[in-house]
Amino acid sequence: MALPFQTLRPHLLRTFGVPVHRVALDAGSDCPNRDGAKGRGGCVYCDVEGSGTGALRTGVDLREQLERGIRRVARRDPGGGVIAYLQSYSNTYVEESRLEEVLAAVEPRLGDPVHCVALATRPDTLPDWALARLARLNARVPVWLELGLETADDRILFEINRLHTVDDFRDAAARAHAAGLEVVGHAILGLPGDGREGARRTAEVFAETGVEGVKVHNVLVLRRTQLAAWWRKGRFRALDPETYVDWLADFVERLAPDQVLHRLTADAPPEERLAPRWDVHKNAIRERLAGELERRGTRQGSRVSPAGTGSAGSSDS
Numbered sequence: 001m002a003l004p005f006q007t008l009r010p011h012l013l014r015t016f017g018v019p020v021h022r023v024a025l026d027a028g029s030d031c032p033n034r035d036g037a038k039g040r041g042g043c044v045y046c047d048v049e050g051s052g053t054g055a056l057r058t059g060v061d062l063r064e065q066l067e068r069g070i071r072r073v074a075r076r077d078p079g080g081g082v083i084a085y086l087q088s089y090s091n092t093y094v095e096e097s098r099l100e101e102v103l104a105a106v107e108p109r110l111g112d113p114v115h116c117v118a119l120a121t122r123p124d125t126l127p128d129w130a131l132a133r134l135a136r137l138n139a140r141v142p143v144w145l146e147l148g149l150e151t152a153d154d155r156i157l158f159e160i161n162r163l164h165t166v167d168d169f170r171d172a173a174a175r176a177h178a179a180g181l182e183v184v185g186h187a188i189l190g191l192p193g194d195g196r197e198g199a200r201r202t203a204e205v206f207a208e209t210g211v212e213g214v215k216v217h218n219v220l221v222l223r224r225t226q227l228a229a230w231w232r233k234g235r236f237r238a239l240d241p242e243t244y245v246d247w248l249a250d251f252v253e254r255l256a257p258d259q260v261l262h263r264l265t266a267d268a269p270p271e272e273r274l275a276p277r278w279d280v281h282k283n284a285i286r287e288r289l290a291g292e293l294e295r296r297g298t299r300q301g302s303r304v305s306p307a308g309t310g311s312a313g314s315s316d317s
């Protein structure tokens with residue numbers, strides 16, 4: 001049965017003609033929120049690995065990380081393709097020569113089996129030279145730029161120590177689009193002070209900016225973070241699964257109908273995660289979301305205006 005929202009797997013099959021699988025790579029990039037250029041300590045929810053694999057710090061160079069990933073994919077799905085995913089920290093917050101080195105490790109495997117290169121970065125660390133280099137790569141395989149917005153509220157972006165603005169995100173998405181790249185926007189629901197209205201506003205910014213893909217998940221409280229201290233003091237509570245699905249349905253209704261949902265949940269090892277303690281499998285969240293939209297009689301895009309610049313229809317809460 002067709003789901004009332006766009007999911008990644010059929011999109012990948014339509015785009016590449018074969019199933020493709022992400023291989024996460026750690027290029028050892030840094031982050032301006034950690035090295036003092038913008039701030040120190042990082043975003044309140046980010047652990048010291050920068051949401052990454054930490055592979056480079058274990059001594060595995062990028063080429064070897066990619067080759068190991070390719071072998072894993074070949075064992076799991078012979079004939080499947082690969083998305084080379086530069087995940088950790090801010091991958092365009094590097095010297096020009098370093099980005100060149102990183103891409104040189106990936107480029108020999110383009111086409112077979114690397115069908116796509118995805119890079120995560122911050123919207124305020126996207127220099128023109130990096131966009132121009134990625135545009136050249138994009139002439140060979142699709143390049144997806146994953147940009148963190150997290151919430152569409154400047155006050156909360158400041159309070160959670162992200163230290164960029166919503167307009168930084170708008171500007172970065174527009175420049176990436178002008179360079180011919182696809183953009184995947186990243187959002188977190190349930191950030192301190194954001195609430196249900198925050199979930200709605202964030203989706204509206206994604207619809208307005210026309211990002212092609214969306215990643216969204218609930219806040220996880222990880223052990224080695226500032227948020228863990230807030231949670232221990234009772235300053236922050238993680239969402240229960242029912243509330244998350246409810247807000248997620250609001251969020252999805254406000255996306256444009258063709259934006260592809262790359263993810264709806266986040267994972268973290270149980271020994272690293274303090275809250276929430278619920279473990280609902282990603283397939284179950286997807287089914288609950290479909291059930292909630294069906295109950296409401298809505299679907300992805302039901303509450304977005306035709307111009308994609310705001311929600312249509314009345315609020316249901």
Ligand code: SF4
Pocket residue numbers: 031032033034041042043046047050051088089090122162
């Ligand atoms: S910008 Fe990314 S890597 Fe840097 S502290 Fe925030 S979440 Fe972590």
